[in-house]
Amino acid sequence: MSYLEIDNLTKQFGATTAVDHFNLHVEQGEMVALLGGSGCGKTTILRMIAGFLEPTEGSIRINGRTMNEIPPYKRNVAIFFQNYALFPHLTVYNNIAYGLKQKKMPKAEIQKKVADFVHLVRLEGLEKRYPRELSGGQQQRVALARALVMEPSVLLLDEPLSNLDAKLRIEMQVEIRQLQKKLNVTTIIVTHDQEEAVSLADKILVMSEGHLLQEGDPREVFNYPASPFLADFMGFTNFIYGTLQEVKDGKYYISARKTGEMLVAGGNAPADLKTGDSVVAAIRPGNVAGVSGRQDDRKENIYTGRVSAVTYKGNISQVDILEAFDTPLHMHCADYTGPMDGGEVTVYLPPEKLLIYKA
Amino acid sequence: MRDLRKPGWVSIVLSAFTFLFLLFPLVIIIFASFSPTQILKFPPQSFSLQWYENIFTSSSKFIQGLIYSLEIGAVATVVDIALGVMACLAVSRYTFKGRQALTVFFTSPMFVPSITFGFVLLRIFTRMHGVSAFIQILTGHVVIILPYIIRNTLAIMSGFDWNLEDASASLGADPVYTFFHVTLPLVSPGITAGALLAFLYSFDEAVVARLLHGINFNTLPVIIMNYMTFDFDPTVAAISSILIVASLLLMIVVERVIGLDVFLKS
Amino acid sequence: MSQRKKLSILGLSMPASFLLVICFVFPLGYILVTTLAEDGPEYYIKFLTDPFYLKVLWRTVWISLVCTGVSLLFGYPTAYFLARTRSRMKNMLLIVTIFPFLVSAVVRAYGWQVILGKRGIVNQFLMAVGLVHKPLVILNTWMAVVIGMVHLLIPYMILSIAGVIQNIDPNVEYASYSLGCNKRETFWKVIFPLSAPGIISGCILVFTLSITSFVTPQLLGGAKFVMMSQLVDSQINTVFNLSFAAAISYILLFIILLFQFLANWSTKGIMNRVGGGGKRA
Numbered sequence: 001m002s003y004l005e006i007d008n009l010t011k012q013f014g015a016t017t018a019v020d021h022f023n024l025h026v027e028q029g030e031m032v033a034l035l036g037g038s039g040c041g042k043t044t045i046l047r048m049i050a051g052f053l054e055p056t057e058g059s060i061r062i063n064g065r066t067m068n069e070i071p072p073y074k075r076n077v078a079i080f081f082q083n084y085a086l087f088p089h090l091t092v093y094n095n096i097a098y099g100l101k102q103k104k105m106p107k108a109e110i111q112k113k114v115a116d117f118v119h120l121v122r123l124e125g126l127e128k129r130y131p132r133e134l135s136g137g138q139q140q141r142v143a144l145a146r147a148l149v150m151e152p153s154v155l156l157l158d159e160p161l162s163n164l165d166a167k168l169r170i171e172m173q174v175e176i177r178q179l180q181k182k183l184n185v186t187t188i189i190v191t192h193d194q195e196e197a198v199s200l201a202d203k204i205l206v207m208s209e210g211h212l213l214q215e216g217d218p219r220e221v222f223n224y225p226a227s228p229f230l231a232d233f234m235g236f237t238n239f240i241y242g243t244l245q246e247v248k249d250g251k252y253y254i255s256a257r258k259t260g261e262m263l264v265a266g267g268n269a270p271a272d273l274k275t276g277d278s279v280v281a282a283i284r285p286g287n288v289a290g291v292s293g294r295q296d297d298r299k300e301n302i303y304t305g306r307v308s309a310v311t312y313k314g315n316i317s318q319v320d321i322l323e324a325f326d327t328p329l330h331m332h333c334a335d336y337t338g339p340m341d342g343g344e345v346t347v348y349l350p351p352e353k354l355l356i357y358k359a
Numbered sequence: 360m361r362d363l364r365k366p367g368w369v370s371i372v373l374s375a376f377t378f379l380f381l382l383f384p385l386v387i388i389i390f391a392s393f394s395p396t397q398i399l400k401f402p403p404q405s406f407s408l409q410w411y412e413n414i415f416t417s418s419s420k421f422i423q424g425l426i427y428s429l430e431i432g433a434v435a436t437v438v439d440i441a442l443g444v445m446a447c448l449a450v451s452r453y454t455f456k457g458r459q460a461l462t463v464f465f466t467s468p469m470f471v472p473s474i475t476f477g478f479v480l481l482r483i484f485t486r487m488h489g490v491s492a493f494i495q496i497l498t499g500h501v502v503i504i505l506p507y508i509i510r511n512t513l514a515i516m517s518g519f520d521w522n523l524e525d526a527s528a529s530l531g532a533d534p535v536y537t538f539f540h541v542t543l544p545l546v547s548p549g550i551t552a553g554a555l556l557a558f559l560y561s562f563d564e565a566v567v568a569r570l571l572h573g574i575n576f577n578t579l580p581v582i583i584m585n586y587m588t589f590d591f592d593p594t595v596a597a598i599s600s601i602l603i604v605a606s607l608l609l610m611i612v613v614e615r616v617i618g619l620d621v622f623l624k625s
Numbered sequence: 626m627s628q629r630k631k632l633s634i635l636g637l638s639m640p641a642s643f644l645l646v647i648c649f650v651f652p653l654g655y656i657l658v659t660t661l662a663e664d665g666p667e668y669y670i671k672f673l674t675d676p677f678y679l680k681v682l683w684r685t686v687w688i689s690l691v692c693t694g695v696s697l698l699f700g701y702p703t704a705y706f707l708a709r710t711r712s713r714m715k716n717m718l719l720i721v722t723i724f725p726f727l728v729s730a731v732v733r734a735y736g737w738q739v740i741l742g743k744r745g746i747v748n749q750f751l752m753a754v755g756l757v758h759k760p761l762v763i764l765n766t767w768m769a770v771v772i773g774m775v776h777l778l779i780p781y782m783i784l785s786i787a788g789v790i791q792n793i794d795p796n797v798e799y800a801s802y803s804l805g806c807n808k809r810e811t812f813w814k815v816i817f818p819l820s821a822p823g824i825i826s827g828c829i830l831v832f833t834l835s836i837t838s839f840v841t842p843q844l845l846g847g848a849k850f851v852m853m854s855q856l857v858d859s860q861i862n863t864v865f866n867l868s869f870a871a872a873i874s875y876i877l878l879f880i881i882l883l884f885q886f887l888a889n890w891s892t893k894g895i896m897n898r899v900g901g902g903g904k905r906a
Contacts, residue, residue, distance in 0.1 A: 052525050054627045072528035073537075079529045085522040089544050099530030150530060364795065366706045367808065373702035377779065378721050380699075384736025384776065385728065387746060391739050398744050442641040449637035453630055465641055468649055470885055472837035474854040475874040478861060479652045482871075502649045505641065556726070563729035566839045566854070570861065580731045580840075587735060587844065596739070599732040606727035610720050619719045623788040 001064060003028040003186050004049075004154055009058035011044050018044045020210040021058070026203075029184040031177075033201035035191060035221075037233075041210040042190045046156050049188065050079045062153050073102075078152035082159040084143040086131040092118075092142050093127040099150045117145040120179065137168045144176070148183060155180070157189040161196055173199055194234055198222050206230055224268040228280055228357045236282035240325050241359055244277045252356055254279055256325060263300045265352040278359040285318065287353035288331040290338055291346040301349045305329060307339055321345060385603050391596035399593070410597035419586050421598055424579035431493065431568075431578065432561040435500040436508075436554050443508035444550060448542075451516040452524075462513070466506040473503065477567035484571065492573025499567040504557035511556065511621065515549025552621040555613060559606070653878075660871040668872035678856070678873075682880075685853040688767060688842075689835035692774045696831050697824065699775075700782030704823070705816075707783065708790035726780050734844035737773045738764065741845075769845040770852075774835055781834065782827040789823030790816065822899055825892045833881060853877050 002025035011019040019041040026032050034042040047053045049060055051072030060067045067075055078099075087095050093114055100110045118124055121141035131139055140160070147155060160176065161169045177200055180187050191197050197204050198218040206214045206221060214226040225231040228239065242256040252266040252273070264281055273279070291302060305324030310317055317336040321329040324347065331347060338345050366374075391399040395407035414421050443465075450462050468476070477499060484495050523545070527537040565580035572581055583595055613619070672678045707718060725733065740746045741763040748760040763769050793816060801811040839854035846852065851859075853873065860870035 047525075050525070050529055052528070054629070071533075072525070073531050073533050075529075076531070077529060079526065081522050081526060083520065083522065085520060085526040087523060087526075087541055098527070098532070102531035102536070146526075146530065364709055364798065365711075366709045370702040370706045370709075373699055374706035374718075377699045377703040377783075378718060380776065381721055381725050381779070384733055384740060385725070387739050388732065388736045399739055399746065400749070442644060445637045446641035449634045453634050455630075455634060461638060461642075464645065465638075467645070470833070470881060471649075471653070472854065472874070472877050472881060474837065474839055474857045475878045476649070476653070478857060478870055478874045479656045481861070482656050482867065483652045498648050501644065505644070509641075559727045563731070565729070565731055570858075580729050583729075583731050583735070584840070584844070587731075587738070591738075595732075595735050599728075599735055602732055603728055607720075607724060610724050610727060614716060614720060619716060619723065622719075622723050622784055623791060 002026060003030075003063055004188075005059075005061040006045075006049070007059050007061075009045065009048060009060065010056050011041075011048060011053060012056045017210050019048070022210070022212060024205065026186055026188065028186055029181075030203065031180055031187040031189065031201050033189045033191060033197035033204045033218075034207060035194060035197040035204055036207035037192055039209070040207040042207055043158060044210075046079070046158055046188065046190050049154065050077050050156055051075050076150065076152050077154045077156060078147035078150050079156040080143050080147050080158060080160055082162060084131075084139050084163075086139055086142055086146070088131055090130075091127065092123060092129050092131070092134070095131070095142055096146050096149055098146065113149055117149045120148075121145045121175075136164055137172070140164065140172065144179070148179065148185065151183075152185060155185045155187040157187065159191055160189065161191075161193070169196075176200065194222070206233065224355065226268075228282060228359075231282040231355060231357070235284050236355060237285060238283045238288065238329050239327060240281045240283075240329075241327070242279060242281065244273060244275055244279050244356075246275060247273070251351070252279075254281060254356070256281075261300065262349070262354075263351045264354040264356045266354075266356050267352070268355050268357075270358060273356070273358065280357050280359040282355045282357065283349055283353055285330040285332040286316075287350060288329065289348045289350065290319075290331065290333060290336070291348050292338075301351060301354075302346060303329075303349070304344060304346045307341055307343050307345050310336060310340055319345070321347065388596050388603065389600045391593045392600040394593050394596070397592050399596075410593040413592075413594040414598050414601075417586075417594060419582055419594075420577075421579065421582060421594075424577050424582040427493070427576060428562050428579040431497050431500055432558045435497055435504055435561045436558040438501055439505050439508045439557060440550060440554055443505055443512055443553070444546075447509055447512040447516055451513060451519070452521060462509075465509045468502050469506040473564070473566040474570075476503070477570040480567065481570050492571060492576035495571040495573075496568050496576075496578065499571060500561040500564060503564065503567065504560050507557040507560055508550070508553040511553025512546065512549045515546050515621070519546060548617040548621050551617050552613070555609070656871060657875055660868060664868045664871075668869045669876065671869070672872055672876055681851055681853060681856055682876075684767075684851075685836055688770060688774070688852065689832050691767075691771055692778060692835045693828050693832045695771065695775050696779045696782040697828060700779050700827065701786055701820075701824070703779075704783045704786035705790055708787045722780050722783050725776070730777055730838075730840040731844070733776060734773055734841050737769065737776070737845055741769050741772070764845065765847045765849040767846075767850060770842050770850055773841040773845040774838060777838070777841055778831045778834055781830045785827035785830060786820055786823035789820050793819050819899055821895050825888075825895065829885070829888045833884065836884070837877065837881065 004024070004026040006022060006024040009019055009022040010017065022041070022045060024032065034045060036042050044053065048055050049067075051067065051070065055068060062075070062077070087098065090098065096114045096117060097110050100113060105113075114127075118127060121144055123138065123141055123145065126134065126138065131142065134142065140163075144160075157176070161172055164172060173196065189197070189200055198221070201218060204214075204216065204218050204221045205212055206225075208229070214221055214230055222234060225234045225236065232239075240256050240262065242254040242262065244252060245255050245261070246253040250266065252264040252269060254262045254264060256262050262281060303324040305321035307319055308322045308328065309320040311320075316332045316334060319331040319333060319336055319338070321331060329347070387399070390403060392410055393406050393408070394400070394403060395405050395409070446465050450458050450465070480495065480499050484490050519542070523541050524537050527541045528534070532540070563580055564578075565584055568578040569581045569584065572578075577585070579598075583598065587595055703722070707715065707722065710718075712718075738745070742748070743760045743762070743764065745764070747763065748757075751757045751761065797819070798811060798815055801815045806814060837854060838852070839858065842850065842852040843855055843858070846855075854877070857870050857873045857877070860866045860873060
């Protein structure tokens with residue numbers, strides 16, 4: 001028996017099905033990410049676990065206890081809201097103490113616990129401030145402390161980092177992860193950011209339109225998305241269409257529609273793939289390698305195309321290459337020094353970085 | 360740099376005129392209340408408090424009327440705060456079919472002329488016999504002022520972050536605690552503004568109160584109106600001055616406590 | 626919709642709905658039906674065919690139009706000023722605008738009687754400087770009624786418009802300047818159209834309140850300048866013809882509802898396009 005068990009969870013709003021027979025089992029202390037674009041149903045699931053929405057069908061059990069009929073204020077499920085939902089009329093101290101007062105805890109004990117958590121999230125000295133007097137990062141820490149101080153059975157994080165700038169986001173990722181491990185609280189995080197999910201969670205569930213598409217540990221989900229749709233979502237934005245020519249020694253030979261032969265290591269290849277099938281190969285732009293003028297000793301997966309645009313993006317440059325395949329190919333390089341617009345460029349697609357799917 | 364968003368001279372001149380126009384009669388009333396003569400002479404030659412004395416000694420029972428007006432206004436406002444806030448919660452916390460229609464229904468007394476509504480109540484109460492004038496006028500006012508509370512409360516609730524109620528629930532607070540400790544404190548400026556306008560509407564209302572008056576039951580505005588029809592001396596100016604000063608003080612308190620921006624929202 | 630939610634909505638809206646149905650909708654409907662059953666349409670026809678009463682109706686409508694126009698003419702610049710000024714006097718001026726709201730219409734009409742009366746301030750002044758030799762008759766004419774009603778209603782216009790102007794996104798205005806419009810062009814091409822919802826709701830409000838007003842025309846227009854509400858009142862209190870009073874009451878109600886419907890219907894396009902006056906999302 002798992003700590004949190006969600007079975008056949010379904011939610012319908014009128015004629016639309018927001019969540020369709022969703023299953024999830026989470027162990028005590030585990031951190032699970034629900035990953036998906038907006039409207040995929042992830043937030044609806046979160047709100048059902050918290051008790052703000054009633055499931056149309058299915059059950060939610062925490063520690064063996066069915067939650068369906070239990071109102072939110074008796075569940076001890078803490079939720080961290082995307083906009084933090086701090087009480088604007090209460091000080092930092094009173095925001096954090098809010099839930100403890102509900103538990104009718106003695107005042108001295110409340111003071112001690114609040115102090116502990118203020119220390120834990122590094123907000124010392126700000127206890128008397130009001131939320132609007134805090135920076136975004138500080139507000140977020142208050143929201144986190146307010147949820148964690150309850151020692152919740154389950155912690156729900158709704159897009160916790162989406163309102164922060166890039167630098168703070170990475171800082172908070174580390175902080176959330178450390179706090180979660182330290183307090184060993186079962187956590188579900190909802191996000192649309194794959195990097196956030198990968199770096200925070202023990203397990204990732206990718207969702208779309210109310211359905212679960214893939215479930216697995218972060219490495220697996222990140223490196224071997226289960227479908228072209230998921231591959232695109234995970235950043236494998238180059239797709240090359242072709243026909244499977246031959247399978248030899250676990251290696252797949254494809255004839256790409258325009259350029260001819262391509263070799264794929266095929267770590268993710270479906271078992272039922274057979275010669276003659278239409279397939280699509282996918283690769284991340286960052287894994288496309290530029291080959292400098294002189295041909296090296298590699299024989300396969302070398303292609304030549306024409307540069308159509310070079311976009312400088314700060315830490316990387318994106319090079320758009322036409323004519324190598326019938327779809328444009330994107331390449332990300334740390335510092336690109338090759339030919340500019342219109343020039344000819346040669347690239348290498350490492351077989352072990354290519355994924356193969358049925359088209 | 361030249362500030363392009365500053366009001367230009369056309370707007371400054373016309374608004375100065377408007378502000379003076381708005382204040383003018385109120386200032387004149389205060390002057391008139393101290394006038395030693397029946398007719399206010401300008402510039403005033405001397406100063407007298409006789410008309411203030413007359414408020415208490417006149418046969419027109421201004422003080423009794425004042426008390427009736429205060430009583431009706433207070434009871435009607437308290438009743439409507441309860442009804443209005445509940446109604447507003449229903450239409451702003453939830454989304455459902457017919458929500459818009461329900462909102463229009465709650466504010467519908469605004470669309471009915473006071474004279475029509477007063478007349479209708481008069482006919483109903485005449486048929487019922489034995490309902491006191493207090494209850495009659497109170498009934499009318501409870502209906503008439505409800506939209507004022509609803510509109511102001513809705514205006515502030517439309518900007519309320521309902522996630523806060525969820526946050527409170529997830530921290531273990533039951534709905535009643537949540538309402539009194541989270542929702543109510545945050546929407547109270549709107550309720551206060553609405554309640555203030557509603558109370559003053561009832562306090563100043565003269566149409567329904569005139570139609571439904573009792574033999575010995577007249578509210579203050581009705582007494583003033585009747586007095587003006589038969590006598591034209593500055594006693595009315597004296598009592599008006601007291602009301603003006605009271606309103607002004609109330610206004611200043613409101614400005615200090617909740618600010619005036621709530622009036623620009625509804 | 627879940628059962629719990631349904632119950633909440635029902636429970637919360639019940640008390641107010643109950644009050645309105647019992648004390649508002651029922652009386653209005655009941656009296657309409659019973660008077661029609663007792664008297665038939667006779668008094669409605671009488672009103673709609675007698676030139677005297679039609680003249681009262683027409684007078685009420687045009688006085689209301691004049692009041693709305695004058696309120697807009699002076700209210701708009703004032704609203705603009707209030708929304709935009711950064712003067713330290715802003716709060717004081719806002720008090721000046723809202724404050725008359727809190728003073729009874731009866732009291733304010735009294736103030737105008739003192740000013741406009743035969744021996745009032747205006748006539749005293751005009752005679753003192755020798756501009757006139759006989760006191761002007763202002764009280765009990767349309768002028769006194771318009772002055773009194775504008776004084777009563779202009780705050781509604783100002784507040785409706787100021788709220789909307791205050792919410793216009795400043796960047797929209799700056800965008801217009803950067804695209805080469807000067808202050809006047811920006812006002813007419815950007816601010817004025819964006820404040821349309823405030824103008825519309827202000828005008829609807831002022832017109833509705835003028836057409837139904839009683840106290841101000843009664844005290845400043847008197848028997849010489851009768852408007853619709855006064856007609857109802859005189860039928861009740863002096864003529865004692867309750868059947869006719871009922872007919873006039875419901876005609877007035879019908880006119881208001883028709884006007885509200887037409888106004889909302891014809892301005893729906895503008896309201897939808899400009900939203901709550903370009904209210905920030």
